[in-house]
Amino acid sequence: xxxxxxxxxxxxxxxxxxxxxxxxxxxxxxxxxxxxxxxxxxxxxxxxxxxxxxxxxxxxxxxxxxxxxxxxxxxxxxxxxxxxxxxxxxxxxxxxxxxxxxxxxxxxxxxxxxxxxxxxxxxxxxxxxxxxxxxxxxxxxxxxxxxxxxxxxxxxxxxxxxxxxxxxxxxxxxxxxxxxxxxxxxxxxxxxxxxxxxxxxxxxxxxxxxxxxxxxxxxxxxxxxxxxxxxxxxxxxxxxxxxxxxxxxxxxxxxxxxxxxxxxxxxxxxxxxxxxxxxxxxxxxxxxxxxxxxxxxxxxxxxxxxxxxxxxxxxxxxxxxxxxxxxxxxxxxx
DNA sequence: AACACAAGCAACCGCCCGAGG
DNA sequence: GCCTCGGGCGGTTGCTTGTGT
Numbered sequence: 001x002x003x004x005x006x007x008x009x010x011x012x013x014x015x016x017x018x019x020x021x022x023x024x025x026x027x028x029x030x031x032x033x034x035x036x037x038x039x040x041x042x043x044x045x046x047x048x049x050x051x052x053x054x055x056x057x058x059x060x061x062x063x064x065x066x067x068x069x070x071x072x073x074x075x076x077x078x079x080x081x082x083x084x085x086x087x088x089x090x091x092x093x094x095x096x097x098x099x100x101x102x103x104x105x106x107x108x109x110x111x112x113x114x115x116x117x118x119x120x121x122x123x124x125x126x127x128x129x130x131x132x133x134x135x136x137x138x139x140x141x142x143x144x145x146x147x148x149x150x151x152x153x154x155x156x157x158x159x160x161x162x163x164x165x166x167x168x169x170x171x172x173x174x175x176x177x178x179x180x181x182x183x184x185x186x187x188x189x190x191x192x193x194x195x196x197x198x199x200x201x202x203x204x205x206x207x208x209x210x211x212x213x214x215x216x217x218x219x220x221x222x223x224x225x226x227x228x229x230x231x232x233x234x235x236x237x238x239x240x241x242x243x244x245x246x247x248x249x250x251x252x253x254x255x256x257x258x259x260x261x262x263x264x265x266x267x268x269x270x271x272x273x274x275x276x277x278x279x280x281x282x283x284x285x286x287x288x289x290x291x292x293x294x295x296x297x298x299x300x301x302x303x304x305x306x307x308x309x310x311x312x313x314x315x316x317x318x319x320x321x322x323x324x325x326x327x328x329x330x331x332x333x334x
Numbered sequence: 335a336a337c338a339c340a341a342g343c344a345a346c347c348g349c350c351c352g353a354g355g
Numbered sequence: 356g357c358c359t360c361g362g363g364c365g366g367t368t369g370c371t372t373g374t375g376t
Contacts, residue, residue, distance in 0.1 A: 016344070016370080038361060054362075055345065090364060105365075106343055339375080346368075355359085 013047040017056050021046055025053055026061050034058075059102045066098035070107055078104055078112060 017025075028044045034057055037050040046053065059065075070078070074096060081092040089101035089108075096104065 014346075036361085049346090050361080051347090051363095052345075058363095059344075087365065101364075102344075109366095110342055337376085339373105341371100341373075343371085344369095347366085348364105349366100350364080351362090353359105353361085355357105 011047055012049050012052075014052075017048075017060075021048065022056070022061055025056060029057060029061075034062075055102075059100045062100070064098060065100060065103075067103075070099075070111075074099065075112065078108060079116075082108060082112070 024044050024046055025040070028040060032043075034054075037054040040046065040050055040053045041048055044053075048056075077096055078092060081095055085091045087105075087108075089105040093099055093101040093104050
């Protein structure tokens with residue numbers, strides 16, 4: 001007895017989005033900001049389900065999305081967070097602000113799962129003491145499904161809990177000494193939209209600056225230059241011969257920086273100069289805190305994540321946890 | 335060169351949850 | 356308290372692209 005579909009299926013277009021549709025959607029969101037997706041199809045004339053619009057935005061058009069290969073550090077992060085949070089891809093994605101949950105999910109399913117399975121197989125062959133084969137496809141049902149048995153699971157959980165508690169304590173201490181910035185007082189400059197957009201540190205520190213729920217000041221979305229440029233390039237690629245009437249001009253979208261986007265081809269977003277295109281903060285603002293586990297949430301709601309993040313991002317912590325995740329004594333994956 | 339198969343990824347589907355009436 | 360609705364999430368599908376034969 002499911003709910004009725006979010007929109008009338010009749011006349012709703014499905015399948016891949018066209019560049020024209022992308023531009024319409026981006027233009028609309030530029031003016032109105034994301035949200036109220038229900039109204040997007042009616043206001044834009046897009047024959048798309050509201051969900052489809054939202055997904056297209058969050059997974060592809062949203063500013064600050066990095067595409068292309070995952071770095072080893074990102075892989076580690078995913079492995080670590082997946083072990084910690086299970087298949088809560090949105091929560092995991094909140095710690096990789098340049099990646100979407102869909103990307104991470106796909107990457108997990110296509111790459112990391114295989115790696116883990118391979119690792120598991122080799123482990124089985126070396127240990128070979130009756131360890132059950134693990135189901136890596138549904139770790140969420142048992143968040144610690146990577147554990148070989150209950151004892152190592154318990155050990156791992158205890159150590160993890162200890163680490164969290166230590167981080168919490170340290171954070172509380174730090175907060176009691178140093179008054180954190182008022183999180184509601186961010187300016188656009190703080191978020192990387194201001195004129196002095198030299199905030200090259202957005203990639204690694206955004207989670208601390210995005211706890212506020214920024215209501216998307218108008219004009220911000222015009223700066224989604226990278227993605228807009230990408231779709232425009234695809235658009236031009238798709239229609240290379242004809243002189244395309246500029247849909248950008250038609251929609252009044254100001255993307256003057258798009259042409260200067262240093263890397264606009266599909267898949268090489270890693271070369272993007274994020275000092276020029278630092279949009280991550282805004283996007284995170286809408287998706288961060290509620291997704292996290294209680295302990296993590298506790299840290300977040302206290303207004304700072306720096307210590308926790310330091311712990312989270314710390315390579316040694318990764319190795320420690322991954323080591324403990326893995327069967328005892330097993331080599332770390334990377 | 336043509337075909338088959340595998341891998342990668344964008345998009346869809348259905349369920350769940352919180353907000354609001 | 357119940358119901359409806361919008362939005363979010365994870366799982367899955369199916370198309371596209373790459374690779375091997």
